[in-house]
Amino acid sequence: MPSSDYSQAAELSKKLEDRLVDSLESDFKTTRRAVLGGIGLAGSAALTGIGRADGGENHGPGKDSHGNFGAVGEYSDLDFDPHEFLYQFNTGRGEQENVPQDMYEENGRTVREFTFQAVDTTVTIAPGIEFPAWAYNGQVPGPTIRAVEGDLIRVKFENLGRHGHTIHPHLRNLNPKMDGIPQNGPGVLNTGESFTYEWIAQPAGCHFYHCHSLPLKEHIHRGLYGAIIIDPDPERVAEKPEEYCNYHASQITDELRADLVAEAKTRNHEYPENNAINEMVIVMNSFDTNFDGGNEVYAANTRAFAYSVGETDGRGNWKAGETKRPIQIDGQQRQRVYLANATEFDLINSFHTHSQFFDYYDHGTTLTPTNKKIDTVMQCQAQRGIIELDYSTHDPGLYMFHAHQSEFAELGWMSFFEVV
Template identity: 50%
Template sequence: MMTVGDVDETRNGFDTSKMLTEWETGTVSDLPDGRTQHTFVMEAVDKEIEIAPGVMFPAWTYNGKVPGPALRATEGERRKIVFRNYDSQPHSIHFHGIHSARMDGVPGAGVVNPGEEFVYEFDAKPFGCHFYHCHALPLKRHIHKGLYGLFVVDPDPARHAEHADVARSRLLGTPENAGWQELAMVMNAFDTNFDDENEVYAVNTVAHAYTKRPIRILRDKPVRIYLANAVEFDPINSFHLHGNFFDYFDQGTTLTPTSRTVDLITQCQGQRGILEFSFKDHEPGLYMFHAHQSEFAELGWMSMFEVVEQVA
């Protein structure tokens, strides 16, 4: 029930282990009004990637990765995304969030032809775990080919006095946030013969990547997962954790859980949320997590946490 052999992640140009914790914060500058601006450069490029040992896929990528970079900023800051299209097809970036219609990344409002550039600008709001993807037509093909990623807005503790401690724990760079083990995960799948049905499923693109190289978790530090579902052609995906339960924040736009003490959640395409849990009362060892659609798990969406003691 596992792929045989290893994927050449050096050739892919992205490491699935590092992808879990690589947050792109862009170039930071100060605006005249005293606010902070984060500037990101995003480029659409054709790239063949290996999604399972010996299985190549002709992807469309943001910055050479599938999923694209996990963007992160703080609530109320300004975001500027310089998007350049080096692909052979028109592309865009549609951000799930609050912005003007002219920044929506849809036909007539930010779709970029090959060789051209567009700049998206908007404030980072609301806080939460968001999603971005191409919105050029045909939509199902542009998403399925790999043009999507996470877009996280951390809450500003000053705006949430009633839950300031929780907000600080989500704010990248704070001591409270450093006490968490945060992971970025995008559930995705690939239609390798282009018949509108998927043959390979994964978290962060490579089938069974985290089964062969389990994700190391320190037993005494809580875990926070930013999870999004980018699977095309299947209406529902899911996340099931073995031997433990978690609190879930649907969309990530609340500082109190929308579901407490659950071990399984479902997401439709584009849905996302935040999972929080701890292994502090568990013995060290391997703990499985996977889609609870058995077919998805068998075809690549199966993973492991390796819980270890804190190293002195």
């Protein structure tokens, strides 16, 4: 690719990023980093007007609108990297240092166990700009959980934040006590309280989890959300193929059954066929930095313009400081994106690719596409799906992707794939 193309892309990225940071600094008359450094988390919460975001509702069962105050946990020196997050699938095998986890057999079923803690922290959303977040294990989005259909997901959850929190899974959960809502089971967990959630990994697909404490709009917006990936079990697909496609059981041919099983193996991380696919997680999110009920920053995986173009020599070597570089992909390898929308205060978000069309699997619950050959997909909050991309016929170089709400793109949700 001509170096001038990289230079022009870098110039555009820098112009938009500088404009975003300048607007935020102008709004506050100082940087978010200076504010938080000077007065601490509790003070910054008061300064930024949390009361307006509360909407007059309560955080959990306490009398105070911010729940019960107490000891606050914090992960030290946790440097969230949106490029690492793309590929961090926690399967119980210790993939992330800040996510204690284990995998073992119990009563004939595979158990994938994770320890989650809700903490109050700050997250970097743009160069020099930090946001006072509530986060699972100190990161936004929260850790990605990955299991196989039929496994038991066991999450030992402890609330170390100042407010009452839960974990609510968007799964087919058969036990109301495990739903993670204020009205069922342990309800909202206050500071220092803990509970162990157990969910059967079903159905196969790309799913979502989040805090369900009130007011929902603040607990989700502050960062308490993440993705759950449930891989299909090829053996179950062979037995009940009609559950994984838009065909009646009487329409399933031997050829279709074989195709569905083959596709299931590419989606299952325990099968070698999955190694041929480059898989990544993208959570679309946003940040209301002045807490007026509208977003000032939009991002893919929290950091504005993280996957845009910084300084490069045009040969794959990047130097940008704030992890700013395109997502580099092998053009000959199939690409799979697990996409979820966590945006608050906007009705929809979207994902659009330049110079390419993709197949889309809504919620990822089928092995055949729900939309074929599209270049834009919309998602409401908590909606998710799987995107399949093929760049094998494309020339090497930069290919943009972004939200196709132009405001979102210019305020941080603009990215590039670098095909090599």
